[in-house]
Amino acid sequence: MRDDPTHLAEQVSSVLRHLVLLLRRTVAGQPVTSQQYGVLGSLEGGPRRMTELAEEHAVQLPTMTVQINRLEDAGLVTRGSDPADARVRTVELTSEGRARLRAVRQARVAHLTRELAALTEQERETLAAALPVLAKLGRL
Amino acid sequence: MRDDPTHLAEQVSSVLRHLVLLLRRTVAGQPVTSQQYGVLGSLEGGPRRMTELAEEHAVQLPTMTVQINRLEDAGLVTRGSDPADARVRTVELTSEGRARLRAVRQARVAHLTRELAALTEQERETLAAALPVLAKLGRL
DNA sequence: CCGGAATATTAGCCAGACTAAGTTAGTTGA
DNA sequence: TCAACTAACTTAGTCTGGCTAATATTCCGG
Secondary structure: OOOOHHHHHHHHHHHHHHHHHHHHHHHOOOOOOHHHHHHHHHOOOOOEEHHHHHHHOOOOHHHHHHHHHHHHHOOOEEEEEEOOEEEEEEEEEOHHHHHHHHHHHHHHHHHHHHHHHOOOHHHHHHHHHHHHHHHHHHHO | OOOOHHHHHHHHHHHHHHHHHHHHHHHOOOOOOHHHHHHHHHOOOOOEEHHHHHHHOOOOHHHHHHHHHHHHHOOOEEEEEEOOEEEEEEEEEOHHHHHHHHHHHHHHHHHHHHHHHOOOHHHHHHHHHHHHHHHHHHHO
């Protein structure tokens, strides 16, 4: 019974709700929203095109357009063009955007680090082992 | 380095984003939203007052008012009064609400069960072991 | 060179979160 | 006792973030 996939699903389902709340608290009151943070993170490795960003964040293109508009208004990213294809808009971090990303990441990780520090060494190991499995779940 | 809490925090942070998307897909296209489902779940054990519901779901009272309005319009809950204190509004599942809750829970668990079935037995065990730790994290 | 596919944006809708302000009912203490 | 404070909700207004449908633009294949 303990290994019944349905039973496990029920547990996962309930734990997931808790984690959503945890995530919400983790980013509460920071100078960018959780989504904005995610988009900035996608830009860290260099310019990206709109379609890539939308796909990576599992949203429709118009949704990403609005997000990028806001980030652009805030001076955190700039739009550019692909010289090889005039249909394509590229998006790039400004230096201010890069600084903001670093700051938010630092705060976010610090918050989680504090939570993790309250666990035992063994619990942290159990958690670390499960992370790849969870990541796989999310990608199915 | 692998056991460094900060490093772990970064991984958790990234996995959490994936799980949010997973959760979103899990309830996509269902007859109640994820939040509504959560509220219905809170009512399963009997009538609750607005303040309790808001607190349990970590939202402000006005937010819960709007949610309950929608559920009431949909015929899934009814508002009542506390005879001992006329300021208090109670919220209760209708039989339709109870049926809906059961149906959505079933679909949700079925979805997750399918995802879990794609894992190896060992991965499921790893996941099962980590669930209590994750639950603890969310509650800190 | 023309019609269809690809890339974005605009516009308009809805859910869900917040704060501020208003209403009604209980509580308290001078 | 009753005036003032506090508690429980609701209403109104604003924001983010998601969606679809409709509209440019640009590219590409025949």
